[in-house]
Amino acid sequence: MTENISENPSISSLLRIHYDKRFIPVARSFVEAQAPVLGIAEESARWLNLLVEESLAFVMEKYVDSRLDAHIELVFKLFDGGVAVIEITDIGPPIHEDRVPEFDLEDDASESGLWYKLVKDVADDFSFINQHKDGWLIRMEKKVAMDGERAGLDRDSAPEAKPSLADHRIRLATPGDAAELMDLAFLTYRYSYAADFYNKELLERAISRGTYEITVLDNGSAIVGAYVVIHPESGEKWAEIGSAMVLPEYRTTRAVMYLFRAMGEYMKENPRGLDYFTSHIVTSHTRSQKLLHKIQPPFKPLFLFPNMVPRPEFVGIKQGSEGRESLIWSFSLKRPLRQDVLYAPESRRAMLRELLDNTGHGDAVAIEEAYQEPAESESLLHVERVEQQGFAMVHLETMGADWFTAMAREIMAQLAKGIENIAVTIPTMSPPPPDMEKQLASINLLFSGIHLAAVDSLKLVYCLTTKPIDFENIHLHDPAAQKLLETMRTEYQALQRA
Incomplete structure (x- = not known):
């Protein structure tokens, strides 16, 4: 991939077609029609058409899917600086790059490798990407010549004239x-x-x-x-x-x-x-x-x-x-905190003290280290799930002897339903189990601070995320928040190494 390519494309368009060679001209027209609108020179457009045509022919020859809902997706992107990217998503059988024969003009048996030689020669960057359950991505990148102004596609920009708020x-x-x-x-x-x-x-x-x-x-x-x-x-x-x-x-x-x-x-x-x-x-x-x-x-x-x-x-x-x-x-x-004692592991004391004192009401809450085994009773959990945004809150309301099993089972159930990120809250009004932190770390739960359920109900929060955390792009203003972030970064890196 080109190192200096901008992070976001200036345009992006999508075409979905069936696994049928009769749709290859449709895909070619899809690229051809955009080229003059975007200011891409005619010769560059021809090279892009070749990439699309040869790649689609390969995809359709190796697999014919006659289902009505089976589609190949073709995404065309143009980046600032005249870099075009074509991405073809194929839900057919796995692509084995090492099995594509190296084309040799004198060897008829290598003919099926001709398309691969062509696209590798034409594209500046070419790759097969395994997307696992989402199939395979064929990604091609090419620098294109520009011979005109592209159409104004940025409809989101605010107008130059500043409207009046007089009324x-x-x-x-x-x-x-x-x-x-x-x-x-x-x-x-x-x-x-x-x-x-x-x-x-x-x-x-x-x-x-x-x-x-x-x-x-x-x-x-x-x-x-x-x-x-x-x-x-x-x-x-x-x-x-x-x-x-x-x-x-x-x-x-x-x-x-x-x-x-x-x-x-x-x-x-x-x-x-x-x-x-x-x-x-x-x-x-x-x-x-x-x-x-x-x-x-x-x-x-x-x-x-x-x-x-x-x-x-x-x-x-x-x-x-x-x-x-x-x-x-x-x-x-608007009111002082009314939980007299917060029970937590000793390793959390300094961070908890910093967060509580930062509110201006930390002196009302003592932090004590103590441990006890949970009562021989069933744990009570309450789940808040926001499916549209892909996150859930799992609240441990009462901690019984089965607390970890019940919580882990609920987390797995939420992940199975497509939830990507989960926060678990744990009450602090009684001492935690002595192995609580070890148990939570065993399923990659990351300490994330304090959840204020009420002024008299403070809870510890631990988070699980299915995608990597980009700490470099988390920007925080408050010094206490910055300290929490660094604590989380250190522990996250330790979890990743474990």
């Missing part, structure tokens, strides 16, 4: 705003936000019940921004705050400031008498963390959930990379 007002949303809020969510996050924000009936119900308290910024007769306060349906005395949404064209105005100011005033008034507010903040940058640190009392980090959600797809903002976003769970306490 703005802040108000609470009503159920009648649901349709407009759905549009706002899409124009901010596309479809990468919480699922119920794209369902009018669910959104209307949440607003009417008060589980969603949504503050909107009107400009004339249109909603141009909003933030959300989510209250648990259980009626517990806390709320999750955040989810700021602003139309792309208003991001250069004072819209964000107006919403942020309204958020601070709401938290100061605390109309529902909550014990605390929480916010799950992105870590790909520190802007949101710095903003919420200015709220009084400031949001303080307690728990880092690596790879928690798919990276939000902001309209009008180019993301650095795809993949998943790690979120730092931060808390703004």
